[in-house]
Amino acid sequence: MAKEKQKEFDTISDGSHAIRKFSIGDLLIMLILTVLSLTCILPFIHLAAKSISSNTAVMQKSVVLWPKGINFDAYASIFQDGSLVRSFTFSVWVVLIFTLLGMIACTCAAYPLSKKRLKGRTFFTFLLMFPMYFSAGLIPNYLLLKNLHLLNNMWVLILPLIYSAYNMLIMKSYFQSSIPDSLEEAAFLDGANNFQILFQVVLPLSKPILATLSLFYAVGRWNAYADNKYFITAESLKMIQYKLYQLVASATEAQTATLSEAIEVTSTPEVLQSACIMFATLPIICVYPFLQKYFVKGVMIGAVKG
Amino acid sequence: MGKWISYELQSWRKSFKRDWHLYLLLLIPLALVIIFNYAAYPGLRMVFMDYKPAKGYAGSKWVGWETFAKVFRDKDFIRALKNSIVFNLLDLAVSFPMPIILALMLNELRFPRFKKVTQTVLYLPHFLSWVIIGAVAYQLFKPTTGIVNILMMKWGWISEGIPFLTEKWHWAATYLLVGVWQGMGWGTIIYLAAITGISGELYEAAMIDGANRMQRIWHITLPGIRSTIVVLLIMNLGKLMGSNYERLDVFGNTQVKDFQYQLAIYIYEKGLASSKFSMATAVGLFQSLVGLMLVLISDRFSKALGEDGLL
Numbered sequence: 001m002a003k004e005k006q007k008e009f010d011t012i013s014d015g016s017h018a019i020r021k022f023s024i025g026d027l028l029i030m031l032i033l034t035v036l037s038l039t040c041i042l043p044f045i046h047l048a049a050k051s052i053s054s055n056t057a058v059m060q061k062s063v064v065l066w067p068k069g070i071n072f073d074a075y076a077s078i079f080q081d082g083s084l085v086r087s088f089t090f091s092v093w094v095v096l097i098f099t100l101l102g103m104i105a106c107t108c109a110a111y112p113l114s115k116k117r118l119k120g121r122t123f124f125t126f127l128l129m130f131p132m133y134f135s136a137g138l139i140p141n142y143l144l145l146k147n148l149h150l151l152n153n154m155w156v157l158i159l160p161l162i163y164s165a166y167n168m169l170i171m172k173s174y175f176q177s178s179i180p181d182s183l184e185e186a187a188f189l190d191g192a193n194n195f196q197i198l199f200q201v202v203l204p205l206s207k208p209i210l211a212t213l214s215l216f217y218a219v220g221r222w223n224a225y226a227d228n229k230y231f232i233t234a235e236s237l238k239m240i241q242y243k244l245y246q247l248v249a250s251a252t253e254a255q256t257a258t259l260s261e262a263i264e265v266t267s268t269p270e271v272l273q274s275a276c277i278m279f280a281t282l283p284i285i286c287v288y289p290f291l292q293k294y295f296v297k298g299v300m301i302g303a304v305k306g
Numbered sequence: 307m308g309k310w311i312s313y314e315l316q317s318w319r320k321s322f323k324r325d326w327h328l329y330l331l332l333l334i335p336l337a338l339v340i341i342f343n344y345a346a347y348p349g350l351r352m353v354f355m356d357y358k359p360a361k362g363y364a365g366s367k368w369v370g371w372e373t374f375a376k377v378f379r380d381k382d383f384i385r386a387l388k389n390s391i392v393f394n395l396l397d398l399a400v401s402f403p404m405p406i407i408l409a410l411m412l413n414e415l416r417f418p419r420f421k422k423v424t425q426t427v428l429y430l431p432h433f434l435s436w437v438i439i440g441a442v443a444y445q446l447f448k449p450t451t452g453i454v455n456i457l458m459m460k461w462g463w464i465s466e467g468i469p470f471l472t473e474k475w476h477w478a479a480t481y482l483l484v485g486v487w488q489g490m491g492w493g494t495i496i497y498l499a500a501i502t503g504i505s506g507e508l509y510e511a512a513m514i515d516g517a518n519r520m521q522r523i524w525h526i527t528l529p530g531i532r533s534t535i536v537v538l539l540i541m542n543l544g545k546l547m548g549s550n551y552e553r554l555d556v557f558g559n560t561q562v563k564d565f566q567y568q569l570a571i572y573i574y575e576k577g578l579a580s581s582k583f584s585m586a587t588a589v590g591l592f593q594s595l596v597g598l599m600l601v602l603i604s605d606r607f608s609k610a611l612g613e614d615g616l617l
Contacts, residue, residue: 022416023519025414025519026414026415026416029411029414029415030415030420032411033408033411033412033415033424033428034424036408036428036490037423037424037427037428039487040427040428040430040431040487040491041427041430043442043445043446044442046446046453047442047445050445061451061456064453064457104334105334105335105338106335107331108331108332108333108334108335109331109332109334109335111328111331112325112328112329112331112332113332115325115328117321117325118321118325118328119318119321119322119325120318124332124336127336127339128335128336128339131339131343131344133597133598133601134594134595134598135343135590135594136343136346136347136349136350136590136594137350137573137586137587137590137591137593137594138573138574138577138578138586138590139349139352139573139577139578139583139586139587139590140346140347140348140349140350140352140587140590141342141346141349142577142578143346143349143583144342144345144346144349148341159338159342160342162338163335163338163339163342168335193327194325194327194328195327198327198331219433222435223433223434223435223436223437224435224552225435225437225552226551226552226555229555230574230578241435241437241438242437244437244438244441245437245555245556248437248440248441248444248556249556270445270451273441273445274445277438277441277442277445280437280438281434281438284433284434284438285430288430288433289426292426292429292433295429295433296429296495299492299495299496300495300496300499
């Protein structure tokens with residue numbers, strides 16, 4: 001249906017193409033969009049260039065988009081020091097476990113709630129949605145996690161967040177709109193039970209949404225650091241974003257407190273900081289172009305029921 | 307269909323017998339929300355106590371509404387509240403229109419390749435964490451060593467570095483613009499989808515009538531996505547009380563406390579950082595309740611306008 005519409009629309013644009021000539025307006029639009037796109041790319045090219053330039057070139061402020069005095073010392077020292085690398089590996093593990101458990105929790109909620117016949121459906125839906133709209137807040141949550149002995153525990157980064165009402169809604173509306181009832185009815189009449197229907201009929205048909213939501217979970221976990229800051233003090237349990245945060249925070253405080261060049265250079269050399277930022281950013285930039293279409297799909301399904 | 311509806315009327319026992327698998331599945335998410343969300347609600351009672359971490363709930367004194375009275379007399383709270391509201395309104399004002407404008411421009415593009423690449427690039431900031439965005443911003447905007455100031459000085463536009471992130475008014479502008487930048491591409495998705503739904507015949511007819519580009523945008527495209535705009539605007543109004551701790555935190559520094567000090571920061575600093583648990587919780591509760599109310603109002607509002615509700 002959407003495809004058809006898209007096609008219809010494309011031919012219209014093509015039709016218009018024949019009618020009007022390439023105008024100043026087109027040029028202006030392309031110019032604006034190009035400039036905006038550049039604001040999304042150039043900062044990272046600049047930082048990448050800085051991260052492999054020599055200290056002197058950076059201090060002379062001569063590095064713009066092209067590295068000068070190319071060397072990989074900063075990256076070498078990141079690997080030598082090892083703490084960022086360790087926290088990178090730790091983050092990967094946390095993200096993997098989080099995504100797997102998150103998808104299980106999400107499916108376990110979305111599938112039953114997508115069944116109109118389920119008795120008590122409204123009540124359970126309310127129970128599972130309410131926390132999204134009303135949170136107890138930071139302090140009660142902190143004390144709760146403390147009582148559960150989860151502070152400074154790897155699982156505090158995983159368990160409290162694996163059930164996401166927002167993702168559950170997206171999955172539920174996908175089940176309801178994209179899996180025909182008749183299919184499940186047929187399986188039911190063939191004697192399949194609910195588990196068999198879920199695993200053999202519904203899930204194989206839901207691969208696109210499973211991919212999308214896995215990505216939502218993974219990127220969300222990878223990017224967040226506030227819970228690290230609230231609940232974790234052990235060095236070995238800090239995720240990469242939090243490490244980067246601490247590194248940058250210490251450098252900016254030094255900068256703003258004195259605003260002096262000399263202090264800045266001795267605190268964290270620009271080059272090293274650029275390298276650390278690139279180290280934490282590159283994974284996202286590398287996988288992102290291949291995955292972004294799944295995200296777009298998720299937003300479209302989510303938009304059906306906001 | 308009738309058969310399926312009739313199940314609704316069956317007794318719990320029968321329903322459970324038929325669907326016990328489903329109830330079994332539900333146990334997992336239910337256990338999670340009960341342990342990690344509902345179990346936290348009783349902790350809210352500390353807003354009526356003078357909670358001392360060392361004494362716990364049992365040993366702390368009940369003080370009635372005293373905590374709220376203290377909060378509303380607290381100058382820090384008033385400042386945080388004012389900042390939150392002002393910045394959320396400004397954020398909405400500058401961040402909301404941009405995706406619409408971008409979507410309209412993308413829709414006018416005639417080269418599919420160019421359009422695709424542009425979209426992919428514009429979505430990127432949405433996937434970067436606030437830590438990375440903040441770190442990059444500090445690198446680019448430093449007064450003396452940031453590339454933006456270096457280039458502007460080199461080109462003779464300015465004679466001394468602009469303190470983009472270290473003077474509060476400049477900070478406010480930078481903070482808001484970075485927000486626009488972060489969300490502008492991603493926000494277009496929904497509008498572009500809505501534009502796809504507009505019938506091509508309308509454009510054809512307009513073309514035959516000799517409508518120019520601006521007229522087509524104004525009379526066809528914009529009215530075609532009006533309901534989407536309204537729903538999203540209302541949804542955003544529901545978020546006016548919220549604040550993104552990570553975004554504020556990474557952009558914070560001692561020079562810009564005046565503006566950066568918003569509710570999320572207040573709750574963290576009063577609560578975890580200086581152990582005024584009762585006050586922090588009271589502010590959190592206030593924020594949650596007002597937020598909930600705003601969502602309910604937005605939902606009503608959106609339904610009253612004949613749009614889909616949010617709930």
